[in-house]
Amino acid sequence: MTAPAGHAAAVLTGELRADRVQLAAAAERGERRLAALSEPAVRTPGERTEAEAVHEELRTARAEFLAAHTERVYDELTAGRTRYLRLDELVEAASRAFPGLVPNAAQLAAERSRPQAGKEAREIDQAIFLRAVLRSPVAGRHLIDAMLRPTPRAMELLPEFQVTGQLRMAAVHLERRAGVARLTLCREDCLNAEDETQVDDMETAVDLALLDPQVRVGMVRGGPMSHPRYRGRRVFSAGINLKKLSAGDIPLVGFLLRRELGYLHKLLRGLASAEPGGWRPVLRTKPWLAAVDTFAIGGGTQMLLVFDHVIAAADAYFSLPAAREGIVPGVANFRFARVAGPRIARQVILAGRRIRAVEPDARVLVDEVVEPEQMDAAVERALTRLDGEAVVANRAMLAVGEESVDEFRTYLAEFALHQALRIYGADVLDKVDRFAGRVT
Template structure:
């Protein structure tokens, strides 16, 4: 590995020289909003040259870079650990810890777009078959926080994770999202909590089925009503508080992948019969599932919706990509409906015929509890786990998912800093939700 590191360091020397002028120019400039158009144009040209150099280096040496960072794929790193290791080993390839710390303090429209350089890096890692596969498997591990909480959860059957609560009732783990002031909108903190909650449900042997549902709201318009999800918190996005690594990538590669593919434990813990711990999951949709909320439904084994609820994916109107929805919705709902929903923002009411393409059962709001309980009993059957695993494997092979995520990693990073996104989200800087 020392020889590999030395040869990579030498290979990075020339591209790093090409990338350096962008930082030199930036050092002498005022903040983005105070620059002249000429200053910004000069910086943009240097940044473009830097990104060309980084992309070319990673296209040629991507697998070797990953091997150097993970000691030949023997070390499993989380997303933030991997990009920090890259910054330390190959200065200038990705933003440094200090650079990202300064960037996080800025509103989205004031940032320099350093997360685009992280996007170039992760896209390159995922494009490599061996590196990408190892990275995806690494992110299916249980989080350290879940391992710390497991004993208490198994003993008491409940845990409060802040933006959500997990409670074991019979054979089910009920994950209830409790972000009432924002209509259960998704932010960095909720994504981290969801990762832990899913881990706990999968690690507890007494849990046979996971259930995700939104809690009751305090928002004046929906006070006392349950809401499934309002999607991404656009106020946080405008304020620069939505992280590319800890939200946009971790969400898809962390807890959502664990729901679909299961939890990967250390070698030997599961014996030879299985590589992951998998369990069926139920989504109970009250009021609406917007954006990321609707995306979630595509990986659940049973979706139960209240008759007064609706589904929508307004990401195209917001300017971003709706996660893995572009891969999964066409398979579920077909080409035409998918384009209506993703490209035109069509809302589908639960009572419409097309709603049956994304949910299994529509009941009156007062009957939701009973419907969920009946679904838990049905999905707790012993053969369900093996069959849902085979269905998921057939519908979305890991290689298909890896290839999609390699392109998504880059394109979502670019969309995060696109001008139209800035224009559309700025109006949300003083609003907590949209519905």
Template sequence: MSSAMLPDTHALPSPPVPRGQLATDAEALRRYAERAERRLTLLPPRPERDAAQEAQADALRDACRTARHSFLARHAEQVYEVLTEGRARRLRLNPLVREAQARFPGLVPAEARLAEDRDRVQAQKEGHEIDLGVFFGALLRCAVAGTHLMETMLHTAPGSQALLEDFRRTDRLELNSVHVERRGPAAHVTFRNSHCLNAEDNQLIADLESAVDVVLLDDRVRVGVLRGGGVDHPRYAGRRVFSAGINLKDLRNGAISYLDFLLGRELGYVNKLAHGLLPTESGWRVPAAVHKPWVAAVDTFAIGGGMQLLLVVDRVIAEDGAFFSLPAADEGIVPGLGNLRLTRLTGARMARQVLLSGRRLRAGEPGAELVCDEVVPAGELHDAVERAVADLAGPAVAANRAMLALAEEPWSHLRSYLAEFAVVQAQRIYSADVIARVESRWAGA
């Protein structure tokens, strides 16, 4: 189809302005999104478009996002009340999207459109996940809806309860990319993504949330330990590696999920490390969340998401020569909640050096002590971890740890950050510079 035969996007009227009635405004949004979608489907697939066609697609997507943003700016709180039946239902991210698709057509992309994008490399996706960022950003900006959603994501993930029963029976848990073993008062969580230097992918994120749930739910466990397992890379043969951060190969191939990884990671297992787990409705107990101290044992390096974990645990022990980095400027994406949490530990000046200029912190060197409590020779890491477990296993540690979390990261402050992160991260993973970087690395691999 030539550019001349394509529908004129200028014929699409301006996005509807919400008037205040939820049902009326929702119907106007549905009709508008439907018209935009019809025009978009008449265009060739993204890899086959010329510049003019891609400009038309951009205009259609932007117009529809503007309509969704305007609707949610007026009705986000009401929408959440409808989707959760007055907050009587606790819906995690994916079920919440499915409910929105059913009850408010046009508010988020249809499942068929999201599914089409899942099978494409990142450079060829339409970017429908950006609309999910608009949706969740709006919900998180609402004090009531956003807080309820955050609390929902601190509840036990599906399947964790069954895994807990197995763990209590055997003191071991073997997941696809994570191994958990109880040794006395400690549960040792080992990353086993050996083929990619323990980089994070969709599977590892899901497995880590299950593992964190089990550790926090098992009342025999007083302390959790995070450590990377051995890896396959010939440069590190026979060595453990803590984490190489996000799996950039998967990002290039379109296999990093916005819901399950980029947003779900921060609201799920990482937030549980920081703020505990809500196994049931809180009742009278204060604090309601189950907190336990965590130790991170860093072999070789903790890059990106690996370093982000160091910002929420209670004791970091690294082997001599290990390094930590948040290569956000190089990767082009936002390093999770690293921007929020690093400044608290290092101060603003060093945080800018790490986040904006890619400064590495090497264990034992000046400055690194701000994110690392102890540095030991590689052969002594195991014994240092055992000492840390003994130190943190006291009965009052968890309660004081919970109060520290409240003091250091107030819930409203965290919610405000997450609201902006939800949108910005969705935009970044579809930005031209990020796609160019991952394609360049792919070509040079």
């Protein structure tokens, strides 16, 4: 049975070899239909309807293909789960081995050249694939393990860092001093707003801190800003960089999923050994402290949920404005509801409530609140308390008890698709353009 001429839909049989041919053929037909249309940003209403129909047919076919073959696809891409591919490596391998399943390199390059409102929304196709992988207890756990391994960049920088104890990157300065890895967020111009560079630098720094045997404790704090409104003041984080989102520079794989499965999960759970096996613990973990000056907005507040100890200045505040921006605040919907309870979680996530450090409800996020001038001393005292082998073992077991890997995996599977749909929602595109225009 074949699809009608000019129709994108694939007719699947349940047999992998035949179905991959059918899917590739359907994708080729669909791409011809899309190529006959104007560029996404200037399509007529009729052309937009046609494009939506093509994408709907192909996405349905992809979901049906994955419903039948996810684990066999994943096994082929990872040589029977003997290769540990990171998110970007996995989707790239899938684009080559299974044409039409996810966007190929040329399609992604075209997307990256466009602003968010002018894209074909091909990241939704990546989300359909990654949702299916993460839903699988077998493939999903293997992908999570792959993302807990040290990055190639960190492995390359490790020998030099172990000698110098210093590393200056665009978004993070890393310094080892007295057994403490001090990560200073240093995007002075944008109040430590998060983008792909920040995620890469943070994962590199977290990897190095966990790999270096001379480091016993890690700390994250915002550095002094050059922004006119906060010049000279420390700021923890302003959340996602809305200018970058509007410009199309906040990718699903390289930012939205990598930050959750990469450095944030490593802060919580530790670093997986590149050589698994043996009887020792498979994760290398260390205690982490966060020090919040001025504010932790959006992704900044999300970060606090994985730290062992949080100190905040009395004039600081916290918020999760993602719903106001139109997107999902990462894993905060999962973790914040657990620590704060459903009522406060809904007030903060759905209604945009801002919590000040001195409010009683801030205790769900913060362990200590001190006057701004006392922050340095409070940080050093807390770092001393966290420096102990028993602390390491107990925080590892707390992580196991508080959040199972399978609960995290299940959440991330749904987050992948929901967030991909959200970043292409008409309301989001309108909101981020307006918000980005107000940011100076």
